Amino acid sequence: MDRPHLPLNALRAFEASARHLSFTRAGLELCVSQAAVSHQVKRLEERLGTILFRRLPRGLALTDEGAALVPVLAESFDRIGHTLERYADGRFHDVLTVGVVGTFATGWLIPRLPDFRVRHPFIDLRILTNNNRVDLAGEGLDYAIRFGDGTWQGAEADRLVIAPLTPLCAPALAGRLKSPADLAGETLLRSYRADEWPGWFRAAAAPCPPLRGPIFDSSVTMAAAAMAGAGVGLLPAAMFRAERDEGRLIQPFATEWETGAYWLTRLKTRIESTAMCTFREWLLSA
Known part of the structure; x- marks a missing residue:
């Protein structure tokens, strides 16, 4: 089946006019005259057999039919624009x-x-x-x-x-940690995985203290809290190499626990x- 001829210029004129609610401002955007935009919209209305705008003394107002057409055209023009952008540099x-x-x-x-x-x-x-x-x-x-x-x-x-996970903390806090048992006196920052601290303490052959520290849904925010001195975070040290190299995070113990x-x-x-x-x-x- 043959596709019907699409009046692209008229559709573009209508879409721009609907965004601005003004033929004049739409013309400035499209680099044509106000009269040319008005003419294109009039042709589109005649083709569709319906009124798309109510012409007001100052500006335009969309009819229900015009309002129904706007999102379809806006999405279509955006998709065309994004696709054309993918041909930059001739490839x-x-x-x-x-x-x-x-x-x-x-x-x-x-x-x-x-x-x-x-x-x-x-x-x-x-x-x-x-x-x-x-x-x-x-x-x-x-x-x-x-x-x-x-x-x-x-x-x-x-x-x-x-x-693997290992405790990381701010330098001032690290000075108080001589053995894993010392962690019992500190705030232990937790993730939503409840087994992590108990798993690390098992690997360190030390008893796990009661866990009451704040819970984070992201290691990034937990690390930020640890650097601020809010507690000790159990974190993947390999992902915070820069912070450790800069001395903002300290790894007080060599023990690591591989969980994934x-x-x-x-x-x-x-x-x-x-x-x-x-x-x-x-x-x-x-």
Whole structure:
């Protein structure tokens, strides 16, 4: 079936007029006269057989029919614009959307993004951070980088980095910690995983004290609290190398507890695009 001819100029004139509620301001945006915009909108109304604007003494008001058309056109023009942007530099840019747990994003991925950009300039990487709770299908993600044991229903997983947990704290607080038993007198910052501190104390062969410290849904915010002297955080030291090198976080004990790793995951039903394969290979090699 032949597609009906779309009056694109008239549709664009209407969409701009609807945003500004003014033919004059729409004309300025489109670099045409007010009369030309008004004429295009009039042609569109005649074609549709309905009135889209009420002409007021000062400006315009959308009719119900006009208001129903606006969001459809706005979304369509936005999608066209975004697609055309992907042809910058005379080559099509692949878009890759990755959900990343915030700790891995700040502690590992972001410092390495310049290298990825230099190597693969035609992949537009879009990063959405989360607190390890992610829905690959519902959020429209190509990949998700998350922490755990690598078993997520319906997902393929490649292990990226092992990041055992260990206590980290501010320098002033570290001076009071001579042995794991000394932690009983400090505020122990917790994650929503209730087994972490008990697991670390078992690895340290020390009794776990009652846990009453504040609970965080992100290691990044827990680390910020630890640096502020709010308590001792049980954190993946490998993700806070810069803070440790700068002396803002101190690791008072050598004991580490391995509870999981960071994994690159995708839906088993998701066919890998060229951009996905490129990103996966870069991650695993890095």
